[in-house]
Amino acid sequence: MEIVKVKLKDRSYDICIGNKILKGIGQRLRSIGISPKTAVISNPTVYKLYGKTVLDSIRSSGFDVIPIIIPDGERYKDISTVEGIYGELLKHRLDRKSAIIALGGGVIGDITGFVASTYMRGISYIQVPTTLLAQVDSSVGGKTGVNHKLGKNMIGTFYQPKLVWIDIDTLNTLPKREFLxxxxxxxxxxxxxxxxxxxxxxxxxxxxxxxxxxxxxxxxxxxCEIKAEVVSxxxxxxxxxxxxxxxxxxxxxxxxxxxxxxxxxxxxxxxxxxxxxxxxxxxxxxxxxxxxxxxxxxxxxxxxxxxxxxxxxxxxxxxxxxxxxxxxxxxxxxxxxxxxxxxxxxxxxxxxxxxxxxxxx
Ligand SMILES: NC(=O)c1ccc[n+]([C@@H]2O[C@H](COP(=O)([O-])OP(=O)(O)OC[C@H]3O[C@@H](n4cnc5c(N)ncnc54)[C@H](O)[C@@H]3O)[C@@H](O)[C@H]2O)c1
The missing domain is CATH 1.20.1090.10 (Dehydroquinate synthase-like - alpha domain)
Incomplete structure (x- = not known):
């Protein structure tokens, strides 16, 4: 596994890159120091492909995890989706020590980061990017956000993840046009x-x-090295x-x-x-x-x-x-x-x- 460090003092984190490493995410979560309750945020397309592997891994490392599935697509990257996610997190009593995990492309990553930065004034989040764009760009650097009807990415925060976990193997299922x-x-x-x-x-x-x-x-x-250097x-x-x-x-x-x-x-x-x-x-x-x-x-x-x-x-x-x-x-x-x-x-x-x-x- 390759590791790239994003150096931001007390907000520093690792970007881990490897092949078929999704099943290792649970183990790695243990080193982050979070409470036992977590949530995985994904969409039906990605969840169907990788949800089980990720949830099994997290559960087998002793965490209680709930999946939160939002519809697939840029048009759902908005404040009403965010509100829905807040509702699920509250209903399942995720607390200030909980972490949420973004499993998907840039849309899922941006929404999850935004939710993490605002839920209970900020909780931990982990990026598990599954598109090439998210792996080389959007999951790194801490720009989070959603769209407003008057403009794209107009509502957002700077909020760094605790970890970026990149499994190259997920690119096998990505449509070629998305890859390019x-x-x-x-x-x-x-x-x-x-x-x-x-x-x-x-x-x-x-x-x-x-x-x-x-x-x-x-x-x-x-x-990732170039983005990490610039962001640092x-x-x-x-x-x-x-x-x-x-x-x-x-x-x-x-x-x-x-x-x-x-x-x-x-x-x-x-x-x-x-x-x-x-x-x-x-x-x-x-x-x-x-x-x-x-x-x-x-x-x-x-x-x-x-x-x-x-x-x-x-x-x-x-x-x-x-x-x-x-x-x-x-x-x-x-x-x-x-x-x-x-x-x-x-x-x-x-x-x-x-x-x-x-x-x-
Ligand atoms: N935060 C940042 O710094 C930053 C930077 C660049 C882009 N972005 C944002 O990223 C978003 C675009 O991200 P994107 O290009 O990843 O699009 P996306 O998240 O919409 O994903 C593209 C499509 O691929 C599917 N998909 C994802 N992983 C897959 C896999 N492994 N196999 C099969 N299908 C898969 C998704 O379900 C979706 O249908 C935009 O909202 C953009 O604003 C953010």
């Missing part, structure tokens, strides 16, 4: 911080497509943490204007990464051959990079200004300087952004 969406975030880590990881992704598509265990372990571990230096995104948003300024705008229906998160980020690289090229920060390298890598994993048809550039730029990453309406972009290094750029002329969308290679 998570891979877009791995490509992002290569561009922002690790030329070696970028090169590895360029050279090993067969191993990645065939879900080779050592390969997956390597890319997940490297991604800037937990609340007052500066450096913004580099994790490479591809996201444009990506989020694309998700918003297509109403979260046409693209998965990673797919929209893939398009964003390509266009943000292009903007960097137009500003003479980034070489054209590197823009083409990013595009070729996205293409090789079947990820989109072209601006989707039917999207109005003006609507897209207006949307970017309204994003919560924009400060006082000023756009902030994370732009690459070379593969493995990015900078935070403010005050880019909107004309350059519009031009980037129009220019073809």
């Amino acid at each position: 969406s998570g891979l877009a975030e791995v490509i992002k880590y290569g561009v922002i911080k690790d030329k070696g990881l970028f090169g590895f992704l360029e050279n090993n598509p067969e191993k990645i497509f065939s879900l080779n265990k050592n390969t997956l372990s390597y890319i997940i571990k490297r991604s 230096k800037d937990e609340r995104e007052s500066g450096l943490r913004a580099i994790l948003n490479y591809g996201h300024t444009i990506g989020h705008a694309i998700e918003t204007v297509t109403r979260y229906k046409r693209f998965l998160h990673g797919e929209a980020v893939a398009i964003g990464m390509y266009f943000e690289a292009k903007i960097a090229e137009m500003l003479n920060f980034f070489k054209k051959r590197n823009v083409l390298k990013i595009k070729a890598l996205l293409d090789s994993y079947g990820l989109p990079s072209e601006m989707p048809s039917g999207i109005n550039v003006n609507t897209l730029t207006t949307c970017m200004k309204l994003d919560k990453k924009a400060v006082a309406g000023e756009l902030r972009f994370i732009l690459p300087e070379k593969i493995g290094k990015v900078n935070i750029q403010k005050g880019i002329d909107i004309k350059i952004i519009r031009e980037a969308f129009r220019i073809k290679d």
Whole structure:
């Protein structure tokens, strides 16, 4: 098993990565120091696949565990689902020493973290992420939250888990499109911080497509190491943490204007990464051959990079200004300087952004 440490003083925790380790979760819970009553929060899709293994493991380690199953889907990531979970926790008398366990993708992780941060003014939670996106991104770093009808992830907290438990084997059942969406975030880590990881992704598509265990372990571990390092230096995104948003300024705008229906998160980020690289090229920060390298890598994993048809550039730029990453309406972009290094750029002329969308290679 590989272990990556997230160093945040008294809120530090381990990210454990291994193959077929779900059955070991109960044993590990014993070292966390929680009361015997726990709850596993999941959805029907994931619970059917992995619920029994996780519950058996927790029970056999002496804990009393209740499953709380919420419907599958982003549209249930809202405050009414949170209220329902509070009700179950209260009904089953989970106390301030109890822990709750998120078993699922980013939706389950974000909701569970939010519930944990607010139930009885904060209880422990454990992330057991089962999508690649959740394993390399959302389960690490402590951003929790739910959507409001006026905006995605608008209600939330910063609240770190006590443990992240990643079983690579769960990726075997993940739909391919979801897997590739998570891979877009791995490509992002290569561009922002690790030329070696970028090169590895360029050279090993067969191993990645065939879900080779050592390969997956390597890319997940490297991604978690990079996220852990950034979060340890800037937990609340007052500066450096913004580099994790490479591809996201444009990506989020694309998700918003297509109403979260046409693209998965990673797919929209893939398009964003390509266009943000292009903007960097137009500003003479980034070489054209590197823009083409990013595009070729996205293409090789079947990820989109072209601006989707039917999207109005003006609507897209207006949307970017309204994003919560924009400060006082000023756009902030994370732009690459070379593969493995990015900078935070403010005050880019909107004309350059519009031009980037129009220019073809
Ligand atoms: N907190 C953060 O830092 C952060 C970062 C990025 C994204 N997010 C959030 O994450 C969410 C997206 O997460 P996601 O991409 O994991 O989507 P998701 O949680 O909706 O999961 C995608 C689908 O895969 C299914 N699934 C999960 N694991 C499976 C498995 N092993 N086998 C088969 N099916 C499985 C789920 O039931 C779901 O239908 C969004 O709400 C986004 O806002 C949060």
